[in-house]
Amino acid sequence: MEAKKTAVKTKKDSMLLITLRRLAKNKMAMAGLAFILVMVAVALLSPWIAPYSYDAQDLEHVFSMPSKEHWFGTDNLGRDIFSRIMYGGRYSLRIGFISAGVAALGGITLGSIAGYYGGRADTIIMRVLDVFQSVPSLLMSIAIAASLGPGFTNCIIALSVSTMPAYARMTRASFLNVREMEYVEAARSINASDFRIIWKHVLPNAISPMLVQATMGVASGILGAAALSFLGLGVQPPEPEWGAMLSAGRNYIRDYWHVVLFPGITIMLTILSLNMLGDGLRDALDPRLKN
Amino acid sequence: MGRYILKRIFAMVFVVLGVTFLIFTILYFTPGDPARMILGADATDAEVLALRAELGLDDPFLVRFFTYVKQVFIDFDLGTSYVNNRSVSSEILSRFPKTFEVAILSVVFAVVIGIPLGIMAAVNQYTWKDNASMVVALLGVSMPHFWVGLMLSLLFALKLGWLPASGFGGIEYLIMPCLSIGLGGAGGIARQTRSSMLEVIRQDYIVTARAKGLKESTVIYVHALRNALIPIITQVGNMLGVQLGGAIVVESVFSIPGLGSYMVSGIKSRDYPAVQGSVLFVSIVFGLVMLLVDIMYAFADPRIKAQYQRKRRKG
Numbered sequence A: 001m002e003a004k005k006t007a008v009k010t011k012k013d014s015m016l017l018i019t020l021r022r023l024a025k026n027k028m029a030m031a032g033l034a035f036i037l038v039m040v041a042v043a044l045l046s047p048w049i050a051p052y053s054y055d056a057q058d059l060e061h062v063f064s065m066p067s068k069e070h071w072f073g074t075d076n077l078g079r080d081i082f083s084r085i086m087y088g089g090r091y092s093l094r095i096g097f098i099s100a101g102v103a104a105l106g107g108i109t110l111g112s113i114a115g116y117y118g119g120r121a122d123t124i125i126m127r128v129l130d131v132f133q134s135v136p137s138l139l140m141s142i143a144i145a146a147s148l149g150p151g152f153t154n155c156i157i158a159l160s161v162s163t164m165p166a167y168a169r170m171t172r173a174s175f176l177n178v179r180e181m182e183y184v185e186a187a188r189s190i191n192a193s194d195f196r197i198i199w200k201h202v203l204p205n206a207i208s209p210m211l212v213q214a215t216m217g218v219a220s221g222i223l224g225a226a227a228l229s230f231l232g233l234g235v236q237p238p239e240p241e242w243g244a245m246l247s248a249g250r251n252y253i254r255d256y257w258h259v260v261l262f263p264g265i266t267i268m269l270t271i272l273s274l275n276m277l278g279d280g281l282r283d284a285l286d287p288r289l290k291n
Numbered sequence B: 001m002g003r004y005i006l007k008r009i010f011a012m013v014f015v016v017l018g019v020t021f022l023i024f025t026i027l028y029f030t031p032g033d034p035a036r037m038i039l040g041a042d043a044t045d046a047e048v049l050a051l052r053a054e055l056g057l058d059d060p061f062l063v064r065f066f067t068y069v070k071q072v073f074i075d076f077d078l079g080t081s082y083v084n085n086r087s088v089s090s091e092i093l094s095r096f097p098k099t100f101e102v103a104i105l106s107v108v109f110a111v112v113i114g115i116p117l118g119i120m121a122a123v124n125q126y127t128w129k130d131n132a133s134m135v136v137a138l139l140g141v142s143m144p145h146f147w148v149g150l151m152l153s154l155l156f157a158l159k160l161g162w163l164p165a166s167g168f169g170g171i172e173y174l175i176m177p178c179l180s181i182g183l184g185g186a187g188g189i190a191r192q193t194r195s196s197m198l199e200v201i202r203q204d205y206i207v208t209a210r211a212k213g214l215k216e217s218t219v220i221y222v223h224a225l226r227n228a229l230i231p232i233i234t235q236v237g238n239m240l241g242v243q244l245g246g247a248i249v250v251e252s253v254f255s256i257p258g259l260g261s262y263m264v265s266g267i268k269s270r271d272y273p274a275v276q277g278s279v280l281f282v283s284i285v286f287g288l289v290m291l292l293v294d295i296m297y298a299f300a301d302p303r304i305k306a307q308y309q310r311k312r313r314k315g
Helices: A002-025 A027-049 A081-117 A119-133 A137-148 A152-178 A182-189 A194-206 A208-230 A242-252 A258-285 B002-028 B034-039 B045-055 B061-074 B088-123 B128-142 B145-159 B171-201 B204-211 B216-244 B248-253 B259-268 B272-300 B302-314
Strands: none
Touching (some): A002 A027, A027 A081, A081 A119, A081 A194, A081 A242, A119 A152, A137 A208, A137 B002, A137 B248, A137 B272, A152 A194, A152 A208, A182 A194, A194 A208, A208 A242, A208 B248, A242 A258, A242 B145, A258 B128, A258 B145, B002 B061, B002 B272, B034 B045, B061 B272, B088 B128, B088 B171, B088 B259, B088 B272, B145 B171, B145 B248, B171 B248, B216 B272, B248 B259, B259 B272, B272 B302
């Protein structure tokens, strides 16, 4: 009995290991992962390693160009942009990761119910999702953010709700394939509970597209948060979320381009890294590309 | 085919009713009093209360909802804006052409840049050309549209003075906003084109086409691209549908008086009829574009066309 258990366990680990090993071979994906880890570390450590505080004003040195003291220059209140970007990661990255996580969790749950049970549950869930998806997702998050009021948590809720339907739809499609498999029938024939079948048999075999989607979802969460803040509906000043920095700097762009350039580049590189990781993950999970 | 289209339009009626309910509910729970917004801070409480009663804002949720549904779906009236008393439908109709121009030109930019880039990458898989195009495409999808817009306007309007920085008029006003949206779209389309072309290019009929001595360009553009087109059409259609709902953030960067800016200002000033009316309009347009995409499939792929015809014969 004991030996059997370990055997099963080793086999499970090896599938994960195969994927990870294939992912590790992908240089682009690893470069992306490395950059994200650096950004996360910088954001976590920002109170200790940032040269200035994010709200330390220096009204004698407003709009300084990039220099040795201020690598990325200073903004309209003389705040150090480099430090603000480091602190900003705490907002932007957290919004990205949490909103993608919540959306994936909610979407996968809804999609599992719709895809596994079918019938009336499926119809109801899918019709509601049709309604949600017939409004462009940015517009949906704007409406929700306006209704809840601006702020960090509300921004996450708005982004999660508006991106959830995509996960649900993918999960459902994936479940429809897997639920007809023989091993699911086998599990059902030994009277396993629905929850057990979904959790142990269907979900692990259906989840790979959602993993890729969630990685990319972190990226779109960060972009969505930036757009919300840019319209004044997201994280509020003086908090240094990257989109809020762009929004605050846009009026000074004519003479002080550095105020807008650096936060934008930071967003771009972060999204780029997440997309590279997502691409790598998709290739690693694709059985057709197995070597 | 005709029957399928009718069925889809019938289904859309329910989606639109659902959207009405959804947006109505969201706005119902939005804090802020439209009556106070209209009258300003100087108005007395009595005046505000009177206006609330007049606008029907004190009625229960369901009464307000059904009044609105009756007004929209039976009297075909989207109401008048709280802010400037103009009819919402005429405001939407006067703004939609601008949004339409921006959307079409953005999609054109995206297609003209994206598809050739994707084909070049697929045909030269694993060479420097492939890598270079995919890096460009990845950069395209990784930049926030409005930031690209700001950077373009910094360079071409403020520094070089070649293009106007904001406003709406001739084609010169459209180039920067549409380019900033189009570049992102081009990245997505290029990535889709590459992966879809790679799947097709290994098929037997491509080998056959080459074997019978066709020119390489004919093989790629006629035999391969046509078969790779369906996912690309989906991507392009989706982009068009989203953009016809208003380039929300880019419109704000370039002060374009389109649908997007109407909705954002409506949301900010609690102009409920304006927001409800335009979201409704956007969802109908989105639904129609998606229907158009499905019809396009039939033109791109004879197999799908045959399916419709078979269904008709059966029914």
